[in-house]
Amino acid sequence: MTLMELMVLGLPQVRQPGRLWALLAIPVLLALYLVVLGRRNRTGMRFTNTGILAAVVRPQSQWKRHVAVAMALCSLASVTFAWARPMGTEKVPRERATIVVGIDNSLSMTASDVDPTRLAAAKEQAVTFINSLPAGFNVAVVTVSGHPRVVMPPSTDRATAERAISALGTEEGTAIGDALKESLAAIKQAPGAKDADPVPAAVVLLSDGGNTDGSDPMTQANAAVSAKVPVYTIAFGTSTGYVDVDGQRERVAPDTSLLSKIAQRTKARTWTAESAGDLKQVYQDVHSSVGYEQVKKEITATWAFYALGFAIIAALGVVSMATRWP
Incomplete structure (x- = not known):
C-alpha cells in the first residue's frame, strides 16, 4: 500500500x-x-x-x-x-430499466393464511407495484410453477401486464431455478438489450415454497450474477399455512433460506411477508431498490x-x- x-x-x-x-x-x-x-x-x-x-x-x-x-x-x-x-454518491430515479416480476402460482398459493388467498394478494400487490414504476420501465411477467413461462414479455404497456397477472391460475410444482432461467431469457427480449450499453435489469421473484422441480436455483443465480442482474426475492406466507390436497392437509411454509441465498448471491435484497399489508410494504421497498440508482457527483x-x-x-x-x- x-x-x-x-x-x-x-x-x-x-x-x-x-x-x-x-x-x-x-x-x-x-x-x-x-x-x-x-x-x-x-x-x-x-x-x-x-x-x-x-x-x-x-x-x-x-x-x-x-x-x-x-x-x-x-x-x-x-x-x-x-x-x-x-466525489460522493446521490440516489436518483432511473429513467429506463427492465424489471421481471416472477409470481409463484403453484397450488400452495391457494392457502388462505393470507386473506383472501396468497395468490390473490400477490396478484393485487404485483399490479400496484408495476403501476408505481416509471413509465419508461419495461416490465415482464414470469410464472413460478413446475413449468415456468413468460406470460408477458418486456413492455411498457401496463394494462397488458395487469391483464396477464390477473389471468394467472394455479399450477402444480415450483421450479424456482427454471423461473430464474426464464426471467433472464425475458430480459434479453427487452428493447435495446443487445445494444453496446443495455439498460439495467432486475428480477423480483415472489415464492411461498421451496424448489420442487427443474434446474438448481443456485446455478441459475450464478447465471444472473454473470449477466449482472440482481434477483430480489420475497418469501410470502406464514409458517403455519396449509392446503388440502387429495384429502390430505399439507403444510406450505416459504423456503426463506433458499430465497435469501439467491438474493445474497446476486447482491440483492430479500424480504419476508406474512400478510397482504406486509407484501404492500415490501413492494414499496423493492420500488426504492430498483427504481433508483447511485450516481457519482462532485x-x-x-x-x-x-x-x-x-x-x-x-x-x-x-x-x-x-x-x-x-
Whole structure:
C-alpha cells in the first residue's frame, strides 16, 4: 500500500488525488506547534515570582489555544479535500430499466393464511407495484410453477401486464431455478438489450415454497450474477399455512433460506411477508431498490462548507484570546 493510499484510507474518492499531498503540511504544522509550545513553557519557568507575573500578565486558558489550533488544522484538511475535488454518491430515479416480476402460482398459493388467498394478494400487490414504476420501465411477467413461462414479455404497456397477472391460475410444482432461467431469457427480449450499453435489469421473484422441480436455483443465480442482474426475492406466507390436497392437509411454509441465498448471491435484497399489508410494504421497498440508482457527483461545496465551519470556530478562539474574554 502506497503512502497516498494510506492517506485516503476510509476517505471519499477524489478526482485529483495528487493534490492530497498538501495534507502532509498538517503533521508538519502540528509538530511545529508542539515544539513552540514546549519552548514557551520552558521560557515561562524563568519567572520565579509567579505572583508578580500574574499581576502583570493575565493567564490565558490553554484549552482555547489548543481548540483554535485544532480547528485551524481541520479547516486546512477540509480545504485540501475540496481542492482535490471529492466525489460522493446521490440516489436518483432511473429513467429506463427492465424489471421481471416472477409470481409463484403453484397450488400452495391457494392457502388462505393470507386473506383472501396468497395468490390473490400477490396478484393485487404485483399490479400496484408495476403501476408505481416509471413509465419508461419495461416490465415482464414470469410464472413460478413446475413449468415456468413468460406470460408477458418486456413492455411498457401496463394494462397488458395487469391483464396477464390477473389471468394467472394455479399450477402444480415450483421450479424456482427454471423461473430464474426464464426471467433472464425475458430480459434479453427487452428493447435495446443487445445494444453496446443495455439498460439495467432486475428480477423480483415472489415464492411461498421451496424448489420442487427443474434446474438448481443456485446455478441459475450464478447465471444472473454473470449477466449482472440482481434477483430480489420475497418469501410470502406464514409458517403455519396449509392446503388440502387429495384429502390430505399439507403444510406450505416459504423456503426463506433458499430465497435469501439467491438474493445474497446476486447482491440483492430479500424480504419476508406474512400478510397482504406486509407484501404492500415490501413492494414499496423493492420500488426504492430498483427504481433508483447511485450516481457519482462532485461534493466540493460540502467539504468547503466543512472548512468554513472549522475556520469560524478557530477564528472565534483566536479573537477570544486576543480580547481576553472570560
